[in-house]
Amino acid sequence: MKIISFNVNGIRAIAQKNFFEDMEHHNPDILCLQETKATTEQVKDTVKSLFGYEVYANEASRKGYSGTAILTKHTPIRVMYDMQIDEHDQEGRVVCLEFEKFYLVNVYTPNSGGELLRLGYRQTWDVAFLNYIKEMEKTKPVIVCGDLNVAHKAIDLARPKENYNKAAGFMQEEIDGMDNYHKAGIVDTFRYLNPEQVKYSWWSYRGGARDKNVGWRIDYFLASESLLPNIKESFILNEVHGSDHCPVGIIIE
Numbered sequence: 629m630k631i632i633s634f635n636v637n638g639i640r641a642i643a644q645k646n647f648f649e650d651m652e653h654h655n656p657d658i659l660c661l662q663e664t665k666a667t668t669e670q671v672k673d674t675v676k677s678l679f680g681y682e683v684y685a686n687e688a689s690r691k692g693y694s695g696t697a698i699l700t701k702h703t704p705i706r707v708m709y710d711m712q713i714d715e716h717d718q719e720g721r722v723v724c725l726e727f728e729k730f731y732l733v734n735v736y737t738p739n740s741g742g743e744l745l746r747l748g749y750r751q752t753w754d755v756a757f758l759n760y761i762k763e764m765e766k767t768k769p770v771i772v773c774g775d776l777n778v779a780h781k782a783i784d785l786a787r788p789k790e791n792y793n794k795a796a797g798f799m800q801e802e803i804d805g806m807d808n809y810h811k812a813g814i815v816d817t818f819r820y821l822n823p824e825q826v827k828y829s830w831w832s833y834r835g836g837a838r839d840k841n842v843g844w845r846i847d848y849f850l851a852s853e854s855l856l857p858n859i860k861e862s863f864i865l866n867e868v869h870g871s872d873h874c875p876v877g878i879i880i881e
Contacts, residue, residue: 629702629880632656632865633734633773635830635847635873639664639697643674645870651678654865656877657701660723662736662775664695671697686710686720694719696774698734702727711760716753724764730855731764735774740796747801750777754805762812769852771880772814775830775873776848778802780816783826784845797846809850817849817862817878827864830873838872847876855880 632654636642639661651659659678664671664685671685678699685697686709704725710717724733735757740747761770779798782788791798810816818825828843837843849862861879868874 629657630655630877631658631660631732631771631773631849631880632875632877633660633662633775633847633849634868634875635662635736635775635871637663637665637871637873639666639671639674639695641665642870647870648677650868650870650875654868654875654877658725658732659699660732660734660773661697661699662695662734664697664720665692666695667691668697671695675699684723684725686723688720689718694721694736696720696723696734696736698723698725698732700725711756713756716756722757722760726768730768730852731770733761733764733770733772733774735772735776737775737777739777740799740802742796744796744799747796747799751801751805754802754808758805758808758812758814761809761814765813765852769855770814771852771855771878772850773848773876773878775846776806777846778806779844779846780806780819783824784828786828786842786844797844813853814850815853815856817851817856817859818845818864818876820856821859821862827866829864829876833872847873849876849878851878 668685681699688694706726708724721736779785829847831838831843865875
């Protein structure tokens with residue numbers, strides 16, 4: 629099974645680019661999208677030309693903001709939206725599908741913001757989201773994918789010294805949040821399988837960052853430790869354009 633995750637930075641915008649050709653070429657069994665910036669119905673209408681997928685989307689209360697969706701060729705046992713915590717359930721950031729052998733959680737983690745105004749909220753979110761994952765893990769393993777808005781280690785961004793404790797995405801508080809996932813047995817599959825590989829999944833639109841590959845790896849597939857033997861590949865598709873992010877994925881058997 630191939631699962632791909634992609635922060636599209638607006639599903640209706642990327643649909644005007646090579647999105648459909650790219651996704652048909654890579655042909656994931658399941659496609660998880662973040663930052664759809666659309667209502668559930670707008671997402672379904674936009675992706676209807678991708679045949680064979682059931683579509684489950686979550687939208688923010690604020691129009692044109694945030695939003696997540698999962699497109700799947702495999703019918704889930706159950707579909708769940710949000711964490712059932714009112715403080716965290718206004719921005720359409722979580723969709724979860726239950727399958728026979730695992731839960732798949734698609735998440736768009738809140739960004740701490742340019743002036744770090746949401747850093748405190750981000751810390752609250754990280755605690756709540758980890759608790760949410762671990763509660764599900766009591767019944768079966770969990771795969772978590774999406775834009776987690778943090779570079780975990782220095783290897784995960786081009787300019788760690790310049791950004792450490794100065795920029796959203798590489799604050800110690802955010803790194804601690806990711807550390808806590810790992811301490812709880814929720815593992816970064818890309819780094820597990822590719823311990824030394826330098827590859828990024830997001831680039832600023834400013835200063836020709838993507839052409840220069842001055843990027844950050846902030847998009848992930850995390851998995852319960854018990855699933856790691858089943859994950860045969862964890863990859864980043866740098867060649868796919870259309871967003872300030874590129875897709876990431878896993879192959880699981």
